[in-house]
Amino acid sequence: xxxxxxxxxxxxxxxxxxxxxxxxxxxxxxxxxxxxxxxxxxxxxxxxxxxxxxxxxxxxxxxxxxxxxxxxxxxxxxxxxxxxxxxxxxxxxxxxxxxxxxxxxxxxxxxxxxxxxxxxxxxxxxxxxxxxxxxxxxxxxxxxxxxxxxxxxxxxxxxxxxxxxxxxxxxxxxxxxxxxxxxxxxxxxxxxxxxxxxxxxxxxxxxxxxxxxxxxxxxxxxxxxxxxxxxxxxxxxxxxxxxxxxxxxxxxxxxxxxxxxxxxxxxxxxxxxxxxxxxxxxxxxxxxxxxxxxxxxxxxxxxxxxxxxxxxxxxxxxxxxxxxxxxxxxxxxxxxxxxxxxxxxxxxxxxxxxxxxxxxxxxxxxxxxxxxxxxxxxxxxxxxxxxxxxxxxxxxxxxxxxxxxxxxxxxxxxxxxxxxxxxxxxxxxxxxxxxxxxxxxxxxxxxxxxxxxxxxxxxxxxxxxxxxxxxxxxxxxxxxxxxxxxxxxxxxxxxxxxxxxxxxxxxxxxxxxxxxxxxxxxxxxxxxxxxxxxxxxxxxxxxxxxxxxxxxxxxxxxxxxxxxxxxxxxx
Amino acid sequence: xxxxxxxxxxxxxxxxxxxxxxxxxxxxxxxxxxxxxxxxxxxxxxxxxxxxxxxxxxxxxxxxxxxxxxxxxxxxxxxxxxxxxxxxxxxxxxxxxxxxxxxxxxxxxxxxxxxxxxxxxxxxxxxxxxxxxxxxxxxxxxxxxxxxxxxxxxxxxxxxxxxxxxxxxxxxxxxxxxxxxxxxxxxxxxxxxxxxxxxxxxxxxxxxxxxxxxxxxxxxxxxxxxxxxxxxxxxxxxxxxxxxxxxxxxxxxxxxxxxxxxxxxxxxxxxxxxxxxxxxxxxxxxxxxxxxxxxxxxxxxxxxxxxxxxxxxxxxxxxxxxxxxxxxxxxxxxxxxxxxxxxxxxxxxxxxxxxxxxxxxxxxxxxxxxxxxxxxxxxxxxxxxxxxxxxxxxx
Numbered sequence: 013x014x015x016x017x018x019x020x021x022x023x024x025x026x027x028x029x030x031x032x033x034x035x036x037x038x039x040x041x042x043x044x045x046x047x048x049x050x051x052x053x054x055x056x057x058x059x060x061x062x063x064x065x066x067x068x069x070x071x072x073x074x075x076x077x078x079x080x081x082x083x084x085x086x087x088x089x090x091x092x093x094x095x096x097x098x099x100x101x102x103x104x105x106x107x108x109x110x111x112x113x114x115x116x117x118x119x120x121x122x123x124x125x126x127x128x129x130x131x132x133x134x135x136x137x138x139x140x141x142x143x144x145x146x147x148x149x150x151x152x153x154x155x156x157x158x159x160x161x162x163x164x165x166x167x168x169x170x171x172x173x174x175x176x177x178x179x180x181x182x183x184x185x186x187x188x189x190x191x192x193x194x195x196x197x198x199x200x201x202x203x204x205x206x207x208x209x210x211x212x213x214x215x216x217x218x219x220x221x222x223x224x225x226x227x228x229x230x231x232x233x234x235x236x237x238x239x240x241x242x243x244x245x246x247x248x249x250x251x252x253x254x255x256x257x258x259x260x261x262x263x264x265x266x267x268x269x270x271x272x273x274x275x276x277x278x279x280x281x282x283x284x285x286x287x288x289x290x291x292x293x294x295x296x297x298x299x300x301x302x303x304x305x306x307x308x309x310x311x312x313x314x315x316x317x318x319x320x321x322x323x324x325x326x327x328x329x330x331x332x333x334x335x336x337x338x339x340x341x342x343x344x345x346x347x348x349x350x351x352x353x354x355x356x357x358x359x360x361x362x363x364x365x366x367x368x369x370x371x372x373x374x375x376x377x378x379x380x381x382x383x384x385x386x387x388x389x390x391x392x393x394x395x396x397x398x399x400x401x402x403x404x405x406x407x408x409x410x411x412x413x414x415x416x417x418x419x420x421x422x423x424x425x426x427x428x429x430x431x432x433x434x435x436x437x438x439x440x441x442x443x444x445x446x447x448x449x450x451x452x453x454x455x456x457x458x459x460x461x462x463x464x465x466x467x468x469x470x471x472x473x474x475x476x477x478x479x480x481x482x483x484x485x486x487x488x489x490x491x492x493x494x495x496x497x498x499x500x501x502x503x504x505x506x507x508x509x510x511x512x513x514x515x516x517x518x519x520x521x522x523x524x525x526x527x528x529x530x531x532x533x534x535x536x537x538x539x540x541x542x543x544x545x546x547x548x549x550x551x552x553x554x555x556x557x558x559x560x561x562x563x564x565x566x567x568x569x570x571x572x573x574x575x576x577x578x579x580x581x582x583x
Numbered sequence: 584x585x586x587x588x589x590x591x592x593x594x595x596x597x598x599x600x601x602x603x604x605x606x607x608x609x610x611x612x613x614x615x616x617x618x619x620x621x622x623x624x625x626x627x628x629x630x631x632x633x634x635x636x637x638x639x640x641x642x643x644x645x646x647x648x649x650x651x652x653x654x655x656x657x658x659x660x661x662x663x664x665x666x667x668x669x670x671x672x673x674x675x676x677x678x679x680x681x682x683x684x685x686x687x688x689x690x691x692x693x694x695x696x697x698x699x700x701x702x703x704x705x706x707x708x709x710x711x712x713x714x715x716x717x718x719x720x721x722x723x724x725x726x727x728x729x730x731x732x733x734x735x736x737x738x739x740x741x742x743x744x745x746x747x748x749x750x751x752x753x754x755x756x757x758x759x760x761x762x763x764x765x766x767x768x769x770x771x772x773x774x775x776x777x778x779x780x781x782x783x784x785x786x787x788x789x790x791x792x793x794x795x796x797x798x799x800x801x802x803x804x805x806x807x808x809x810x811x812x813x814x815x816x817x818x819x820x821x822x823x824x825x826x827x828x829x830x831x832x833x834x835x836x837x838x839x840x841x842x843x844x845x846x847x848x849x850x851x852x853x854x855x856x857x858x859x860x861x862x863x864x865x866x867x868x869x870x871x872x873x874x875x876x877x878x879x880x881x882x883x884x885x886x887x888x889x890x891x892x893x894x895x896x897x898x899x900x901x902x903x904x905x906x907x908x909x910x911x912x913x914x915x916x917x918x919x920x921x922x923x924x925x926x927x928x929x930x931x932x933x934x935x936x937x938x939x940x941x942x943x944x945x946x947x948x949x950x951x952x953x954x955x956x957x958x959x960x961x962x963x964x965x966x967x968x969x970x971x972x973x974x975x976x977x978x
Contacts, residue, residue, distance in 0.1 A: 365813060
């Protein structure tokens with residue numbers, strides 16, 4: 013083991029961006045994506061670059077790596093440990109990558125090559141940079157894997173990416189970034205694709221690496237909770253402009269720019285969670301309130317002990333079992349859980365897209381599984397649905413008007429004029445101008461498309477609305493608008509809502525009842541006040557503790573609480 | 584802190600680039616900006632019209648379309664079609680004495696052949712036949728391929744298996760063989776270009792069916808299809824309204840390419856004697872009849888050959904134009920005028936800075952680095968926990 017390279021000393025500026033401007037040629041014009049950015053990252057610190065889509069944060073990260081597409085034009089200066097990156101020929105840039113600056117990508121599944129073993133991918137950078145070969149490279153790769161917390165590294169290094177879990181894959185991506193001891197790591201939304209509990213683990217790892225190795229991390233994220241958890245300093249971008257920068261406390265507690273203020277106000281927050289102490293009085297109070305509310309409910313959707321099977325090659329896979337809940341008119345029940353918990357499966361069964369294997373599913377007292385033909389079609393009318401991805405849920409070849417009117421056409425409701433009138437009425441309800449009727453989905457933004465999706469779901473006046481992660485693909489401020497709108501419309505139309513989400517803060521904001529699911533089983537369920545603020549089950553507590561809040565001090569407390577919950581002890 | 588643009592950029596650049604005075608910059612939320620943009624945007628174009636716009640900007644495709652159109656118009660009007668007489672004085676069936684050995688002249692543009700028939704009329708008649716066959720193959724093959732592919736992809740299971748196995752059969756049996764057998768058994772009918780076109784269409788759908796099936800397999804998992812199913816739409820509605828229109832790019836591009844190859848297929852069939860037969864003529868038949876004249880009377884060979892080339896090339900170029908129009912990402916060229924527009928905005932296409940030399944040296948002289956001291960830092964408990972989750976997830 014030799015160590016010839018000195019690591020950067022704390023406080024030294026390792027990434028220095030000055031007056032960076034990036035423009036993209038598109039059609040006949042050039043569009044400025046970054047309009048003059050100044051940013052410094054010092055060794056051993058985490059600078060968060062925050063912004064919503066279109067803010068230019070990802071373009072910034074690509075320009076520091078010299079990875080911009082050929083139609084990009086750059087001016088200004090980007091220095092990586094003293095090397096000017098702008099205008100650097102590709103072969104020189106390649107020498108800088110991995111040794112001076114490395115990148116952690118968002119999606120670990122696509123960042124790793126599925127046909128190469130982890131070892132081949134880890135040693136690749138070492139060998140192309142002539143740093144180590146053969147056994148030496150392998151030893152280094154194994155020690156890196158151990159370093160990022162992959163157990164049994166010497167054996168597992170021979171495996172392929174698909175043999176690791178999502179969180180482990182992201183650890184491997186981090187190990188890849190570390191192979192040549194870079195001074196700067198660009199982490200572009202490193203935890204966005206991960207579940208909250210895994211996210212918390214990966215953030216813990218990044219924090220330790222920063223302290224131990226003294227690398228500077230440029231953390232690109234839209235999640236204010238992650239910012240509070242990780243960042244030392246924060247830069248906020250909006251439409252290509254740097255609108256505000258400062259320490260994490262300055263930005264999160266005392267934002268100056270109206271955009272930052274609005275952004276922080278839009279972040280849904282989880283508050284007053286009794287994680288560390290037992291608040292017996294509060295819990296009893298919550299139970300009493302819930303019992304009072306339960307008195308006069310008109311249950312429109314009820315599930316009793318339903319089980320859902322998927323056919324797989326080796327027989328059947330039970331995706332959900334023993335799930336029971338009911339939703340009353342005007343109420344929202346949330347299905348919460350991490351990926352693989354079966355929450356979307358249950359929603360699909362309610363929609364009739366999957367058959368139930370056991371149990372009863374009743375909409376307005378009618379058992380959906382027993383209905384056939386015409387009756388089943390009629391029962392469908394009572395259920396509206398909003399999907400997760402607004403880009404995929406509207407047919408790109410349909411004008412918005414046709415999208416909204418499609419359920420009426422399918423069920424042969426009303427004349428052409430009636431349908432147009434109804435569509436206009438609903439567009440007004442979701443606060444979109446009436447002339448959107450003749451526009452096409454590609455002209456609308458994600459948030460606007462999702463509002464059209466809501467309008468379509470409501471066109472037949474459903475008694476039940478199923479919302480499957482309706483805001484998880486949206487920016488924070490857009491999410492806030494859509495959620496607020498959903499609440500208002502529910503008050504007006506009085507439908508029952510089954511809301512599927514992984515985001516506990518959103519659920520806390522919206523739902524009356526919560527069903528927490530884990531691997532197809534219900535872990536805990538009850539009124540929101542009770543489940544999310546006075547959780548009884550360890551899993552619920554773990555989920556709540558893992559969800560980061562946009563408040564650095566509170567986040568520190570929660571982090572430690574989580575470590576205690578996991579029995580790790582505060583590190 | 585405020586945006587840092589006031590001090591270090593020139594005033595000219597600032598005016599052009601950083602304009603906080605515009606209403607857009609006043610809005611402090613993405614949702615508000617998007618709504619303002621939507622309200623401000625005027626023209627509303629369907630995807631079809633966007634594609635059409637890109638298509639008419641594609642020069643090779645537009646020139647080819649014009650050439651093809653001229654060829655179609657000339658071939659139809661010169662000798663007439665469906666019994667209607669055209670403007671060309673000669674008929675392709677009337678024989679006469681070949682003047683001056685049949686050399687092209689003002690009277691006979693393309694010359695005359697052995698028995699004194701006017702070669703221009705013959706070639707035009709052959710062009711008509713070739714075009715009819717080509718378009719019939721294009722249309723029938725495309726319709727069959729699209730519908731069968733969409734049905735196979737949508738229903739999957741045994742329907743898919745049956746359709747795709749039939750497609751496999753058409754793949755493995757050479758078209759020439761099928762054509763030869765059909766030509767032998769239906770000796771009279773095969774001579775008609777209409778029959779030949781339909782027959783070739785019926786046997787050449789398999790490639791498109793595979794493409795459409797593959798695309799439908801991904802489209803059917805889209806949420807808008809799921810949304811349509813959830814609202815109770817029938818399978819046919821989903822296939823016709825949602826799936827096929829979204830495959831239209833693949834279908835159209837493939838249809839033009841199939842048309843181009845049908846021209847060549849018809850030519851080779853007629854050349855071999857399995858296709859169109861006299862007294863009807865086709866370009867392939869003409870070439871086969873006069874292949875021996877190549878050295879003595881080259882015009883008898885060149886004219887039909889040239890027309891085949893023109894049809895096949897222009898249809899292929901149109902196909903290229905359609906593909907670029909449907910998928911603009913495939914042609915990733917940066918146009919010069921874009922760069923000019925950007926230069927106006929005060930940004931240079933990647934400029935080489937003065938620091939380059941210094942950087943070169945720094946990179947070149949850096950000593951190689953070895954393995955660093957690395958110790959596991961994540962507690963074994965955390966790692967074990969994740970391993971456990973992983974195991975349970977697989978179960």
